[in-house]
Amino acid sequence: MAERVDDIRIALRLARGDFRMDLDLRLPGSGCSVVFGPSGCGKSTLLRAIAGLEPRARGEIRVGEATWQDARSALPAHRRGVGMVFQHSALLPHLSAGDNLRYGWKRAGAPRALLETWIERLALAPLLARRPDSLSGGERQRVALARALVSNPRLLLLDEPLSALDAPRRAEILPYLEAVRREAGIPVLYVTHAIEEVARMADHLVLLDAGRVTAAGPALEVLNRDDLPLALRDDAGVVLEAEVTARDTHGLLTLHTPVGTVHAHGGAHAPGTRLRVRVQARDVSLALSRHDDSSLLNSLPATLVALSDLPGGQVQARLEAQGQTLLARISHRSVERLGLQPGMSLWAQVKAVALLV
Secondary structure (H helix, E strand, C coil), rough: CCCCEEEEEEEEEECCCEEEEEEEEEEEEECEEEEEECCCCHHHHHHHHCCCCCCCCEEEEEEEEEEEHHHHHHCHHHHHCCEEEECCCCCCCCCCHHHHHHHHHHCCCCCCCHHHHHHHHHCCCHHHHCCCHCHHHHHHHHHHHHHHHCCCEEEEEEEECCCCCCCHHHHHHHHHHHHHHHHHHCCEEEEEECCHHHHCCCCEEEECCCCEEEEEEEHHHCCCCCCHHHCCCCEEEEEEEEEEEEEECCCCCEEEEEEEEEEECCCCCCCCCCEEEEEEEEEEEEEEECCCCCCCEEEEEEEEEEEEHHHHHHEEEEECCCCEEEEEEEEEEHHHHHCCCCCCCCEEEEECECCCC
16 A cells, blocks of 8 residues: 555645636645535646646645655656546546556556455456446446556545536445545545535545635534535535434434434444434524424424524524534524524424435
8 A cells, every 4th residue: 555644735826817726735644635616616726736737836745755846846747646536537448447457557566456455345346347438437437446546546636526427326436435535545635516525525625716725624614614605505504423323113213413312214224333414404493492292303402603694585593502513594584483592592403314325
């Protein structure tokens, strides 16, 4: 395996037409750092610069103790030890899936065990004899991912690897990407504009807008901040770490989370399983007292911290439950009818808890 990386330091400037990039980042040397932002904000440009594919980029890139770029010189792309997967797989069309893997593996001089490991972990054995044009989009991306990993890279760059796939193919490949995040043993930089991918993949999160960093830090902290544009999206919410504590005969899970015990339907997860859950603001309603005569299973005591006006006559309520932020989307009329004021104690009624698996 590639040597351990303590951290990644990036200070880059780039001008191209009307676009300007000016950023200074320090990323952890393990886990998955996700770069999130709208189209055209510079996400892919950042990855290309790290890979050595943006000759106009100026500044410094240091990966662990290795300097890839500074004011005096820049290491060429082929010497940076980067594995990269793009939106489209870019497999060699005249080679089988297996030969595509062996081509990258042989060029890197990596151990054979690495090749065998990723063939097994990404379930590629049935695909090895097939040409790329006979594979589905998801299968091609799995092969491309393995090809990047068998080159024994120091750093894995994933540039919107799911954006060219339809919803079923995205659902098919996400568990494999999560396996890479857990098991690769190298830092992963993942670019996306899809919040569901952020919620599932990110250990560290960087928000990028117009070539500048607007926020960066541990993923759950950034995702759950209500002072960032993320909190104004239609799909705003919070992401929580959870542990399955029970599962009934109907598949209903009991989950321990930082906001309290919640229930959710979802698969055959055994007690002790750790996973992430997402609670969207639009799935949270508020009550002044606990309603035990309701079909809603999740009712959590909370304190109202703040109310913020949103377009369309809506209000976003920021709540605190056991020290953890929750968001709720309600109407102005509900605010007036309930007489809501910051500091009030109330009950957050959660209609749905989404398992991020």
